[in-house]
Amino acid sequence: MYRQLIERYKQKPLSENALKILKERYFFKKPSGEFVENSWFDVCRRVARVVAAAELINNPRLEKMTAAEKLDFVRQVESDFFDLLASRIFLPNSPTLFNAGIGADYELLYKPLEQMKLEDYQKILDSRNHLHMLSACFVVPVEDSIEGIFNAVKEFALITKAGGGIGSNFSALRPKGSFVAGTHGKASGPVSFMHVFNTAVSIVEQGYRRRGALMGILNIDHPDIMEFIDAKKGNDGERVLKFFNISVGIPMDRLEILRMYENDEEIELKHPKWHHPTKVKVREIFKKMAQNAWETGDPGMVFLGEMNKYYALYPYREIISTNPCGEIGLSAYEACNLGSIDLAKLCDDKGVFDWESFAKVIRTAVRFLDNVIDVNVFPIDKITQAVKESRRLGLGIMGFADMLYKMEIPYNSEQARSLAKNLMAFMALHAHEESSRLGQEKGNFPLFEYSRYPNGFIPFSMDVSDYDDEIREHFNTIAKKYKRNVAVLAIAPTGSISNIADTSSGLEPNFLLAYVRYVNKLSTNEREPLFYVNEVLAKKLPENELLRIRDRLIEEGSLRNIDIDERLKKIFVVAHDIDPLDHLLMQEAFQSYVDNNISKTINVPNSATVDDVLEIYVEALKHKIRGLTVYRDGSLQTQVLTSAKDL
Ligand code: ADP
Missing domain, CATH: 3.20.70.20 (Anaerobic Ribonucleotide-triphosphate Reductase Large Chain)
Structure with missing residues (x-):
């Protein structure tokens, strides 16, 4: 066989x-x-x-x-x-x-x-x-000193040049406005430094193969969390922290945050260099996350506590961040x-x-x-x-x-x-x-x-x-007695390799059943059209039927509004035909047998409200998943895309 x-x-x-x-x-x-x-x-x-x-x-x-x-x-x-x-x-x-x-x-x-x-x-x-250099995923720590920060900037540049995607947790950095002994001045905070990383990576090329990809995390109890959640606001996809996906880190048990949310409690924001008692309602944090995710797709959430719970080397070692796509x-x-x-x-x-x-x-x-x-x-x-x-x-x-x-x-x-x-x-x-x-x-x-x-x-x-x-x-x-690898499994986005394999990406539903794609030739910058109809659909449909619906299918991407057998409509669903909860449940189904994480996008329709998005953020806390990425159809996409569509 x-x-x-x-x-x-x-x-x-x-x-x-x-x-x-x-x-x-x-x-x-x-x-x-x-x-x-x-x-x-x-x-x-x-x-x-x-x-x-x-x-x-x-x-x-x-x-x-x-x-x-x-x-x-x-x-x-x-x-x-x-x-x-x-x-x-x-x-x-x-x-x-x-x-x-x-x-x-x-x-x-x-x-x-x-x-x-x-x-x-x-x-x-x-x-x-x-x-x-043959690996895709890296995490570099960022320490709370100018030397530490710029050392990390150098490390970001070296890894980007070699072709890797990098994630960092910026929570060690002292909050904006805290005291800096060396200069008797005030610190400018993690978000301002993230711009330095972004700029450094923007200048380093990966031999024309792809642009860099970064993940920036700030823990939910860092005093700058509200500024961080707004860090990509007003993003037009080009300007603000272009190379970063950003995510709110949940280092504690996700159920603790869920309880605080449900009881409308405040969370204490803290940092060793921060001496003002600061509290904020967990609901306020979630409202801001939902509002911004509704607009631009950022921030996501990463459940670091959940990751460490299943990390075979914890507490000897601790997971501090994910790579850019979260897997x-x-x-x-x-x-x-x-x-x-x-x-x-x-x-x-x-x-x-x-x-x-x-x-x-x-x-x-x-x-x-x-x-x-x-x-x-x-x-x-x-x-x-x-x-x-x-x-x-x-x-x-x-x-x-x-x-x-x-x-x-x-x-x-x-x-x-x-x-x-x-x-x-x-x-x-x-x-x-x-x-x-x-x-x-x-x-x-x-x-x-x-x-x-x-x-x-x-x-x-x-x-x-x-x-x-x-x-x-x-x-x-x-x-x-025997284990060669601390962890073995993960589900990646496979943005490029699924195209090489001519198959659907990762665990995701197809995004479109048919489309015309314009591929940019990096060398000459010319754009060329490529036509595509899902191969399995093409095989299952009689040829004249395919011909009958082809133009509509390219226009719509989905069978939903096309006059065709109802059974086929149920089978050949695409991302936006699927309820957000069904996306979440599929992520949970896979995650229950994966030691690392899963890259998954929860798609919501364009008509979804901020409250709908908020509901998903809260719902996510109830499931055995390790993180959340929401994308509302037609919103300003700021995800660090890795698919060939991006070229
Ligand atoms: P591929 O299909 O090219 O192997 P994936 O889409 O599965 O890659 O992404 C896997 C990981 O590779 C990402 O989570 C990220 O860490 C890294 N990666 C993806 N795209 C880029 C990029 N443009 N630059 C640097 N790293 C990237």
Whole structure:
């Protein structure tokens, strides 16, 4: 089954859209502009080869092998990785695709597998330079001193240059108006400094591939919280803190904030350098958040308390912030590399899901992502150290919405949520089993003994799934002894890689069923139209029917107002056909089996009022989720978009 599946998707041609994106941003080019890579398989060869070479660094088993056995082993790993990437059933995050192999001799990167020698793999490893950065997610701490702040600005610049997205929690900074001993002056506060970070990042380019992306967090009990919530007000998408998503941090139990909200209580705002007793009603804070989110989509919320509750290294280490899109909470100087499995490709046209192949894909993907850690080069030593200590991974999914279309299950249904739990529980089980197996084979993450795993800790909340007994059994037995990675799972937005895979993004419903997209060529700035109709819909509709509705569909994006079979309307829902509560419940369904977080947008219709948005902010506190992002249709979008539409 697995082989057939791989072959089937290896042979499937890439869409024009996918090829265009690859050509614009992913294919290796010489400094002269001449392409070194011309096909998707060239990219896969390079990436699979470099990531397989990690076995020479991280696999103690190889020490006992003869040179011929070693070579066979590494070639086999390369071949497994190549097949998986080539089929586009699994893709790593963009920085891995962009940067793997930078610095290496081209001849070594692309020559036929049978001609590869051990020295060639070693040479590839030795040639990695400071741009060989393969991770998408970073968190940098910002300390309360001018030196600390500008040191962090420098770190932001270095990470942005290498292609990573960065999050910071600015709560350590003393509030606006507090005393500065050195100058006998008054501090200007966290928000003013965020502008410095924004400006620094605006000037640093990522080799024309994408603009930078930042997350700024201020905790709900910081004295400047009201100013922070207004920090992007009046944003026209271009001017104010353009590179930042902003989020209010909830470091305590979310239920405590819910209780304060419901009892109309005040929260005490505090900071060690703030000596005026300051209180504000939690309802006032939420009202302001809802008002601004209604206008611009910012701020979101991040439930840091909830993240630490399921963080295997807490309290030894603490999660202080997330990356820009929220799917990974990190402690100071940690980074994480992501990868996503396309569920739609694991489901055939009759709607039958291939669980056996799914398990194999998960296990190969965990090995792949774990290897990425060892071939990664970070621009800051503290990051290298933090990453090696915890070996955090973010393996997730994409193509969920397209899979549901194939199975004819509406996204906004109990059936879809129960399937989501089963899929994610199955994935958690296999990914964690593989991480423990790798721990046995290659060694645990160095901080394992400081973690909660030896006590039988389960790093997610769980709900009800077919795999609950096996999951409990795993964490109560082998996981107490072996774990290669502090956390393994996350659901990323997959803004770019889902386009390369020709599938729907992350766990999100499709945004539109059909559209014309104008893609900006970064090199020449020309815009070119690309036409698109959802592939599953196109297959399920008779050709003349598709022709009949095509223009209306491009205009509307949804089937909702089109004269067509009611059953199809229920199945082929898009983001704005779905009630906000159904979005929230889907986020919760997935989150219950994910150790890191989930990137999810709660879409609300344009007609929603500020009170409607407020209701979602309060409702979110009641669910086992780790954060909230709301987007009202047609509002001034200030999200740091990562999709190809942005190019
Ligand atoms: P991709 O599909 O390109 O792999 P995603 O859309 O899944 O990326 O985003 C994953 C993470 O990558 C984000 O949460 C963020 O940390 C980082 N990221 C995304 N876009 C950018 C960007 N333009 N610049 C820097 N980092 C980014």
